[in-house]
Amino acid sequence: MLGKQELDTQNNSILQRELDNLLDTLARHSSEIDYTIITYVHKRRKTSALVLFKKCDNCEEEILEEYKTIQELATSIAPHIVLQLVKPTKDLIPMPNSFGNIAYARVFDRVYDSPKSEDNNIDFDIELGTLTTPELSSVPVGIRTSDVFRHIGIFGTTGSGKSNTASIIASQLLEKGFNVVILDWHGEYIERSKNFKVLSNDSLVKLNILKFNSIDDTVEILSDVLQLTDPQRFMLYILLMKLKKYPSFNLKSFISVLSQIESTSNWSKEVKMALARKMYPIFTAEGKKIFASSDSNDITTLLQSYHGIIVNLSSIKNIKLRKIYSLFLIKLITDLYMDNKQAMPIILIIEEAHNYFSTDNDFTNKLISEVRKFGVGLCIVTQSPSSISPEVMKNTNIKIIHSIKSDLDKHIISDSMSLSSNLVNIMDKLDPGDAILSAPNIKQPIIIKINKINYI
Numbered sequence: 001m002l003g004k005q006e007l008d009t010q011n012n013s014i015l016q017r018e019l020d021n022l023l024d025t026l027a028r029h030s031s032e033i034d035y036t037i038i039t040y041v042h043k044r045r046k047t048s049a050l051v052l053f054k055k056c057d058n059c060e061e062e063i064l065e066e067y068k069t070i071q072e073l074a075t076s077i078a079p080h081i082v083l084q085l086v087k088p089t090k091d092l093i094p095m096p097n098s099f100g101n102i103a104y105a106r107v108f109d110r111v112y113d114s115p116k117s118e119d120n121n122i123d124f125d126i127e128l129g130t131l132t133t134p135e136l137s138s139v140p141v142g143i144r145t146s147d148v149f150r151h152i153g154i155f156g157t158t159g160s161g162k163s164n165t166a167s168i169i170a171s172q173l174l175e176k177g178f179n180v181v182i183l184d185w186h187g188e189y190i191e192r193s194k195n196f197k198v199l200s201n202d203s204l205v206k207l208n209i210l211k212f213n214s215i216d217d218t219v220e221i222l223s224d225v226l227q228l229t230d231p232q233r234f235m236l237y238i239l240l241m242k243l244k245k246y247p248s249f250n251l252k253s254f255i256s257v258l259s260q261i262e263s264t265s266n267w268s269k270e271v272k273m274a275l276a277r278k279m280y281p282i283f284t285a286e287g288k289k290i291f292a293s294s295d296s297n298d299i300t301t302l303l304q305s306y307h308g309i310i311v312n313l314s315s316i317k318n319i320k321l322r323k324i325y326s327l328f329l330i331k332l333i334t335d336l337y338m339d340n341k342q343a344m345p346i347i348l349i350i351e352e353a354h355n356y357f358s359t360d361n362d363f364t365n366k367l368i369s370e371v372r373k374f375g376v377g378l379c380i381v382t383q384s385p386s387s388i389s390p391e392v393m394k395n396t397n398i399k400i401i402h403s404i405k406s407d408l409d410k411h412i413i414s415d416s417m418s419l420s421s422n423l424v425n426i427m428d429k430l431d432p433g434d435a436i437l438s439a440p441n442i443k444q445p446i447i448i449k450i451n452k453i454n455y456i
């Protein structure tokens with residue numbers, strides 16, 4: 001194993017990175033053949049060999065085939081490393097004897113974290129998939145129903161398999177007697193739905209902004225999404241207090257109450273105008289389809305009729321309205337559970353959560369730490385862990401990490417669950433459907449292959 005000549009001898013960090021990548025890939029490559037790296041140090045010179053071995057009779061051909069595969073991998077993953085075949089002899093470990101190139105490589109202590117057979121005893125009742133260690137690839141693995149109230153985080157870049165994983169959890173919890181509500185941001189679950197009721201366009205539950213329990217939460221949700229300044233936020237608070245006395249919530253009552261608030265200066269007039277402008281989408285034709293003016297909020301009847309519900313949020317085209325609606329729907333459901341004990345527990349699957357579980361939203365931060373006592377589990381699904389509140393990372397006890405490419409996102413995840421460097425290195429190399437699982441029922445994070453599900 002030689003570093004190529006044209007590289008600066010001092011700068012062997014490139015070689016190191018390439019070798020790391022090559023080893024990570026080899027560790028995931030299932031093969032009957034074992035590998036080891038041996039570094040020979042002689043005075044100030046060193047030289048390394050990647051040794052392939054298998055205990056067998058007459059399997060030279062097989063090992064040579066494997067060598068060819070690795071050589072191809074090395075050409076694409078590690079272009080500055082040359083693998084040269086050294087003929088083994090009966091008594092000697094083959095070592096390259098050319099010291100002319102870069103003194104390569106470093107001694108590794110890489111051990112890949114795959115559970116050994118004695119760790120197999122994983123207690124679970126929601127099956128997610130199987131272990132990835134080749135000899136244990138038929139061993140099933142999963143999570144416990146009792147742990148879902150301490151929330152689930154599913155992370156991964158686009159196309160890494162998040163929705164499939166969320167669907168596996170959703171369908172098994174539905175079978176176990178949970179209410180399951182999926183907030184489907186892009187409408188990607190609807191085509192796969194068999195046992196779930198889909199709410200779209202006119203069938204979406206209409207919400208009345210004035211009829212929620214806490215005016216503080218209402219102000220928090222609207223201020224966060226509409227990006228209100230402090231004075232606008234304060235004016236909204238006064239406005240909603242006054243509007244509560246009105247029989248209906250519509251543009252007319254809104255303007256009427258707004259004009260009653262005294263404006264003593266140009267500045268306060270501007271605050272009023274800006275608030276009216278920002279609130280306006282709620283009173284447009286699309287806003288009127290999802291926000292009721294006089295009805296009371298009720299989700300109980302719907303949950304009694306359908307235990308599995310997919311809310312097709314993509315049918316709300318205006319993104320701000322979609323965010324406001326999603327947050328108020330979460331509030332409606334969680335308030336129901338927090339106000340009265342419900343017979344069936346519930347899990348809310350929140351897709352593309354980075355869109356509305358932002359860092360500075362007090363409502364969502366409070367929610368994630370409080371609801372678990374009331375039989376509500378949240379399953380937060382996002383491609384961008386760095387864009388959501390740190391409270392989410394802190395309060396998700398089950399973490400399922402699909403392939404993550406961004407260094408920032410990798411950093412945030414590894415910090416939140418103290419992953420070994422081996423697992424951090426492997427995070428961007430996972431295939432779709434493969435994931436690192438960390439949960440209270442398993443001793444240490446493991447790599448698993450999630451089952452594929454065709455409908456829910």
Ligand SMILES: Nc1ncnc2c1ncn2[C@@H]1O[C@H](COP(=O)(O)OP(=O)(O)OP(=O)(O)O)[C@@H](O)[C@H]1O
Pocket residue numbers: 156157158159160161162163164165188383432433434449450451452
């Ligand atoms: N466990 C799995 N085994 C095999 N293929 C899978 C698995 N999970 C997902 N896939 C495939 O990977 C692709 C992406 O899956 P999925 O839509 O679940 O990813 P995603 O992370 O939710 O993507 P997006 O962010 O775009 O919604 C699909 O074609 C799906 O069939």
